[in-house]
Amino acid sequence: MTIPQRLLDFAADLTAIRRDLHEHPELGFQEVRTAGIVAANLRAWGIEVHEGIGKTGVVGLLQGNRPGRRIGLRADMDALPIHEQTNLPFASKTPGVMHACGHDAHTTMLLGAARYLAETRDFAGTAVFIFQPAEEGLGGGRAMIADGLFRRFPCDEIYGMHNSPYHPPGVIGVKPGPAMAGANFFDITITAKGCHAAMPESGIDAVVIAASLVAQIQTIAARNVAPTSPVVVSVTQIHAGAAYNVIPEVATLAGTVRYFDRAVADLVTQRMQALCDGVARGYGVSVRLDMRNVFDVLENDPALSDAMIEQARALVGDKAALKTDLVMGSEDFADMLQVVPGAYCTVGHAGNIPVHNPGFVLDDDVLPLGAALMARMVQARGAA
Amino acid sequence: MTIPQRLLDFAADLTAIRRDLHEHPELGFQEVRTAGIVAANLRAWGIEVHEGIGKTGVVGLLQGNRPGRRIGLRADMDALPIHEQTNLPFASKTPGVMHACGHDAHTTMLLGAARYLAETRDFAGTAVFIFQPAEEGLGGGRAMIADGLFRRFPCDEIYGMHNSPYHPPGVIGVKPGPAMAGANFFDITITAKGCHAAMPESGIDAVVIAASLVAQIQTIAARNVAPTSPVVVSVTQIHAGAAYNVIPEVATLAGTVRYFDRAVADLVTQRMQALCDGVARGYGVSVRLDMRNVFDVLENDPALSDAMIEQARALVGDKAALKTDLVMGSEDFADMLQVVPGAYCTVGHAGNIPVHNPGFVLDDDVLPLGAALMARMVQARGAA
């Protein structure tokens, strides 16, 4: 690898920042402490800071030592409602909240790129550092755009990245074209008839209906969507009941649908509605489905994807800079890519626990690499 | 009906007490306000009060105007973790807590009996008024007994009652012998493998497993227990997940088993364990079942059941005083009946919403009737 020595010199600082963020995770649009740390660091390095863009978003602006184009770099800052189950000395101190997707690292990498560029100024044009809130399904990207992000801080191109426990350390992957899935979120509310648990015949059991619905929903991916059209239907939440001796009146389900083809998303909605109507009819209850789009399909610009792979090759070598396959994960960076062309990559690391798992870990060695790649994109594309 | 006029004269006071209790429901072992009101009223009527029996339990002692036996009367005071959905002007002011089983009325009826007996003193022996906490599965009865209830306040006989939306107003029912079911409570914890909701193949879906288990548990009552042996297996709680895009690591189920035959309870436990082991094997996860006994089968003393029916007949007439069938509901009065012989009855009222339903209502007209029956038991049995 060819990470600049100057950047490696402050790698320990990056590790310290990331571990501090990890220990103090904040949910979407609540990243007050995180945004404060970001802003303070950027200012300390002489970068112009704008706070409160899209609620808790932060933007930093840095001029290079010569004229050029405006290159946006984006990282996300929010954590997940997962209770951390690692034994890390810097494990989350907030019960039920965890950086289980590595956004602490993303924020740190972008801070690393900012510091390196600020210390060297060796680039043309303007670097626009975008620290976005609420990537995990709450629409932080859309919120920043709606708050004037690209109107106030125009960018010619934008780049983002995500850590990957699914690739070996040091491997950088870019998927030109459609790269990450569109995502809907859904809620289902079953209103049955509560009663004493000893007299089920006097009520209608919402738990039994919810369970049947979960089972039936599995048939959508298994039976209704063509196997060659990638789709995911995940029921991720199920809640009913608060007492041992009360059959609850209401059960709720929630989850997500992933797709690359809007017609498939529509088919899934239609099947879920039919299955909800079916159990409503079968059990004589009310079942309400609320389905809404949250992420668009993420489309990498083909030419800028190549540009990103080119920089990755220069950094990690030809063999470790890959064109990758599409993935079912979603990203609200997709929203930004609909406004400004750019590309999004993954950076492999030594942790091999899936993201969103309570045992997720991330190797700090990946921090300088991510920072270096981001910095290179500004250096390469500011003068393009 | 032959409710004493003296008792009817303060019926409005009983309604006021019951509505106040209804407006301020308290969960099991937290009946601090309720117990305070009980104690204050008893004292005001010149009754000797003992508080803090079995945490929040209250006992009142009252001597009749002549020597006789010691007759216990028992009411329960706790509310349920149900969010009230009535439009009553005196609906619960505590979100998520409701007197959905009418214990507010039971407490009030026993207060009514106490006041009537205190004002008249027209009975032999001693009335022991037992206001118990935590009847709804938390073992308030056992707690009072363990705290010396019958050692400190010996009773020759005990009587209790429950309101019934399943019988017409004014109908009193007693089931001699086995009358109410034994109850186990259970918890099931499924520990699967959390992951990103877009990559189900990287984890193991606890929601899908929980749903399958709920469906399979239905087969126990439907297939494994002889139809002539009454049994209930209710899964009343199911909880998993806190985010739209995270497949949760853990799902929990909880519920209750009702039975009249301990061998049936054992069979249910054995089948649930096998089904838990089965999904554990099928999905490669850990599934833990915790099953525990909470209520014993409630056994009414045959002779004292007849005595109670006799008093009921005197009060509501022959046609409205019934021998009833066994019910699947449970009562921790069963624990008291294992120590002191007695009987337990139901008193019908105009509300016809099942107990434990968020819309449960109770007609205040039932209050003087219940109070009169309780008072009669002391009058009749104190001299027996």
Add this chain to the structure above:
Amino acid sequence: MTIPQRLLDFAADLTAIRRDLHEHPELGFQEVRTAGIVAANLRAWGIEVHEGIGKTGVVGLLQGNRPGRRIGLRADMDALPIHEQTNLPFASKTPGVMHACGHDAHTTMLLGAARYLAETRDFAGTAVFIFQPAEEGLGGGRAMIADGLFRRFPCDEIYGMHNSPYHPPGVIGVKPGPAMAGANFFDITITAKGCHAAMPESGIDAVVIAASLVAQIQTIAARNVAPTSPVVVSVTQIHAGAAYNVIPEVATLAGTVRYFDRAVADLVTQRMQALCDGVARGYGVSVRLDMRNVFDVLENDPALSDAMIEQARALVGDKAALKTDLVMGSEDFADMLQVVPGAYCTVGHAGNIPVHNPGFVLDDDVLPLGAALMARMVQARGAA
């Protein structure tokens, strides 16, 4: 036991007859060989024989040596569509057909009673031996009645019996009043959309729908019927598909409902219809339910039940002649008991495999006992 020696003297003949019938089982209304053997034996013993009553039914008439009343004794002759899996030397030679309910023994017992009574003539009145076809749900009893059974051969009382692997050898049980369940049979036809098995998205999978329906039907007994009201809902047949690579167009289910209360039977029908409508709605298919009554609740005459117990006591002693509990099994003897008063008993034997199991076995020692009881009923009641 006090089985007459004269009857025991030809016990080996009974064993031979029963084993021959067992080896050559015949399905309902196809009992041509069986009926022939019955008729030939009756004739050989000097009994007046009438054949072809209700297709393959046989009636024998025998006068006692003095005037008296007309006592009917009934046995059933048909076998089941079960493939025998015993290693008996006299196991069924007809693949897929088996005397798995012991009707071979019932027929033999009644032949034994007929021979004993014919040889002794020691009874008042007339014995009417009724050998009925098609008891296993095909309505052989109704067919005989419709064919003039009781019009042509009037009976004052009738008695029947069933072997029981659920009671010890020699134990005779009678349940006065409602004794055996009413039974409905049902068929469900799911018409979905067949397609190539590799392209499930181009069809609608009838197998998946059938499986969901079976699971949902379990909730009827588990959730919708009061646990104190005995009910069974058994799906006993499921059929779909004939090729590995074709998703079938149609799936069929069939089974039976057992009940003691017609309102419960109606509730089950209503719930099954709703569940069928529910999956029809959920999957966009046609689902047809056909539910029909096959057996009525079997009601033993209380006084004649006592009379039967009295004879059983004389035969096996007080301790082995029991009042038993109701059972979920059905009997089309129920139809005969709606026309003529009588009683039905069970006779325990050493085999302890459930009836209708492919491994069902029956100890021949029970044959003389059953024959003796039947004979006693004629002797006792003909003169009553």
Add this chain to the structure above:
Amino acid sequence: MTIPQRLLDFAADLTAIRRDLHEHPELGFQEVRTAGIVAANLRAWGIEVHEGIGKTGVVGLLQGNRPGRRIGLRADMDALPIHEQTNLPFASKTPGVMHACGHDAHTTMLLGAARYLAETRDFAGTAVFIFQPAEEGLGGGRAMIADGLFRRFPCDEIYGMHNSPYHPPGVIGVKPGPAMAGANFFDITITAKGCHAAMPESGIDAVVIAASLVAQIQTIAARNVAPTSPVVVSVTQIHAGAAYNVIPEVATLAGTVRYFDRAVADLVTQRMQALCDGVARGYGVSVRLDMRNVFDVLENDPALSDAMIEQARALVGDKAALKTDLVMGSEDFADMLQVVPGAYCTVGHAGNIPVHNPGFVLDDDVLPLGAALMARMVQARGAA
């Protein structure tokens, strides 16, 4: 289109042949009548015929008017165990058997090509006409190869085709490289405990277990296989029970798995085995899974795919000759392509009912087109 006039001149004969075959469908390895018609026609046109290759397979050999290479053309002859539900005047006369996949048309098209080439002899080399039996999962292709097909009748290249109701009439599609899925077939036998349907507690219900297993198997495609890796798991057969009042001892399931990656096939097998073990554990029964490979992934030779597209273009124009996507259907032509390089195409027609549906129809207009394409492949490639 540029179908030769000479071929169009006998189009009515092709329609007649196809309708006759359609009216008399024969299952795999039973194509005696069909093979006889094929052989008789080939002989009538002066083609050398070899019968009985792979049981009922037929091979025809025809020399062109000049030396060249040996080009194999293959069609399949077998029908499916589906009961035809069309109103066609030439609908199947064999109940339960139907040409629901259009092999009658494939056979006819290849006969058409043979007749055209025989009448014109205008090609270099040798045409090898391969009429294979038992394509529908019975291994007719493997059987012919094992019987010496390519040893006795060597081919330099081979071509095949399938009609497609999924493409417009006249559209020809080829997928270079992996084109059709590999297929496993499976059988599952659940051996539970039969009993009387009224006493489910005395047995173990195989139907309930089978239903649960079908539901759980849906989770394999929905949860265990990456959505980007095409897979199908279809349970196409479920059978249990033969009586209304007997809970059956045994239930059987069968079906197919489709995949493009052997590791996915292995994962499916492993998950199915685990789910079978899980219900075995959960219900205390024996569950046996038999999984076997039937079709390999069909791999079209890239260069010969291009050659086939080139001929299709000449025939139907550039716009109607397409590179198509992979499909989940399987073909035992895959086995032949593992021995001899070649390509396989689809030919669209006006019927738009899915194959393997009882209402499948096929427009006879497609017959000359298919024949012409096959003939062109010999003309083009014999001289290559």
